[in-house]
Amino acid sequence: MTTDILVTGGTGTLGRPVVRRLQDAGRKVRVLSRRSREAGEGIEYVTGDLATGQGIEAAVDGAEIIVHCAGSNKGDEDKARNLVRAAARAGTRHLVYISVVGADRVPVVSGADRAMFGYFASKLAAERVVADSGLPWTTLRATQFHDLMLLVARQMTKLPVIPVPAGIRFQPVDAGEVADQLAELALGTPAGLAPDIAGPRVYTVPELLQSYLRASGQRRLMVPVPIPGKAARAVRAGAILAPGRAVGRRTWEDFLADRVLSRA
Ligand SMILES: NC(=O)c1ccc[n+]([C@@H]2O[C@H](COP(=O)([O-])OP(=O)(O)OC[C@H]3O[C@@H](n4cnc5c(N)ncnc54)[C@H](OP(=O)(O)O)[C@@H]3O)[C@@H](O)[C@H]2O)c1
Numbered sequence: 330m331t332t333d334i335l336v337t338g339g340t341g342t343l344g345r346p347v348v349r350r351l352q353d354a355g356r357k358v359r360v361l362s363r364r365s366r367e368a369g370e371g372i373e374y375v376t377g378d379l380a381t382g383q384g385i386e387a388a389v390d391g392a393e394i395i396v397h398c399a400g401s402n403k404g405d406e407d408k409a410r411n412l413v414r415a416a417a418r419a420g421t422r423h424l425v426y427i428s429v430v431g432a433d434r435v436p437v438v439s440g441a442d443r444a445m446f447g448y449f450a451s452k453l454a455a456e457r458v459v460a461d462s463g464l465p466w467t468t469l470r471a472t473q474f475h476d477l478m479l480l481v482a483r484q485m486t487k488l489p490v491i492p493v494p495a496g497i498r499f500q501p502v503d504a505g506e507v508a509d510q511l512a513e514l515a516l517g518t519p520a521g522l523a524p525d526i527a528g529p530r531v532y533t534v535p536e537l538l539q540s541y542l543r544a545s546g547q548r549r550l551m552v553p554v555p556i557p558g559k560a561a562r563a564v565r566a567g568a569i570l571a572p573g574r575a576v577g578r579r580t581w582e583d584f585l586a587d588r589v590l591s592r593a
Contacts, residue, residue, distance in 0.1 A: 333354055333391045334515065337379060337412065341370070342562030343478045344426060346505045347396055348372060350506055350512035361388045361399065379408035382415070389419040396425045396515045397459070402540065406454035413462040425515045426459045426468045427507070428452045428527050430500075431569035435560050442560035448586040449560070449569075463518035469511055472571060474504040475584040484542040493534045495553040496565040500572070501537075502528035503579035527571035529580050544589040547582045 334351055338344040341362030351358050352371055359373045360366075361384075366374040377384025377398055390397060395416055398406060409426070414426055429452045437443055459466050478501045485491050510526050527560035532540075535551050542549055 333357055333359060334394040334396065335359045335361060335375075335388055335392035336396045336398060337388075338400060340364075340366075341398060341400075342398075342474060343504050343508055343511070344398040346508035347398060347515075350508055350514065351515065353431065354512065354516060355366070356516075359388070361385075365463065366396060367493075379411050380404055382411040385415040386418070387409055389415045390423060392416075392421060393418065394423045394430065394515055395421050396427075398427050398510060398511075400427070400452075403451060403589060404430040405451045406458060408426055409455035409458040413458055413464065415461060416503060421464055423515065423519050424462060424464045424466045425461060425511065426456065426471045427511060428432065428456050428468050429569070430470045430472045430527060430571045430574075431564070432456060433567045434568035435563050437560055439558055441556075441558035445556060445558070446560035446564065447576050460521075467514045467517075467520045467523055469507070469514055470504045470524045470525045470571075471507045472500045472525075472569065475501050475528075475579070475581060475588075476504055477501075478537055478581065479541070479584070479588060482538055486542060486547060488543075488549070489551055491538065492554040493538070493551045494556045494561070497561070498531050498533050498570060499537060500527045500531045500570045500575065501581050501584075502526060502577040503584065506577045506579060525571040526576055527574045528577040529575050531572060532581060537581060540585055541589065544585040 334356050339348045340362045348358050363378050365376045375388040379502045432453040435446050435449035
């Protein structure tokens with residue numbers, strides 16, 4: 330038990346394994362959550378909301394390192410701003426942020442761009458809040474987690490005929506592997522923008538869906554649908570991929586075998 334580390338989003342898909350990694354490294358971990366929770370498994374919980382700033386001062390108090398994993402579809406810039414304001418006052422000496430591959434390469438200019446890809450603009454804005462915070466920082470950009478792909482696959486395959494965004498590809502990565510990397514970065518010296526982390530293979534959307542359908546014993550028809558806008562064009566050209574950083578080892582098929590096949 331040495332340093333106090335705050336993990337925002339420590340109850341989420343990425344945050345949970347990050348907390349475990351930090352604990353395994355012998356660190357004392359505090360987790361911020363919007364819901365009040367009993368302390369357990371060596372974790373102290375602090376209740377607060379980054380969207381409003383409520384409870385954040387108490388959450389950052391004494392935390393020398395903050396790993397900022399809290400996030401949602403919208404408003405991550407505001408959450409980062411509220412966190413940074415409190416962290417600067419608390420004298421945090423390392424702020425670690427998780428962003429998304431392509432944050433700087435997906436142009437979000439029109440309403441159509443914003444409707445489908447506004448998330449990338451809000452991650453880029455949050456990255457800038459972190460980089461301009463005056464605090465020592467590290468940001469890691471990751472591709473989509475397998476868990477998110479599974480959620481999307483489950484939603485999409487509820488329809489008998491699936492409209493599939495044409496030409497879009499993903500390079501999903503295992504959240505546990507991202508957690509390994511993020512925890513290691515958090516315990517190291519502030520590194521600025523770290524090398525991206527991406528999964529081992531690139532897939533089209535039909536490939537991702539077909540593997541899911543096979544694993545869950547289903548069949549569906551798919552119809553390609555063109556997506557308008559500059560953001561979609563950039564994504565079709567590979568803006569959210571990092572083939573040169575395919576460092577993840579667990580494939581989508583491995584993940585499905587554990588999470589879907591064994592339960593089908
Ligand atoms: N999922 C992906 O494919 C992916 C890819 C690249 C980067 N990322 C980034 O990785 C981070 C974690 O993603 P995830 O998939 O683990 O998310 P998740 O499972 O949806 O978890 C989100 C976490 O954020 C917390 N949170 C949300 N709004 C909050 C608020 N207003 N105040 C305080 N806490 C709040 C939630 O805590 P409570 O509900 O307990 O309050 C929860 O722990 C996000 O920043 C995301 O943008 C995700």
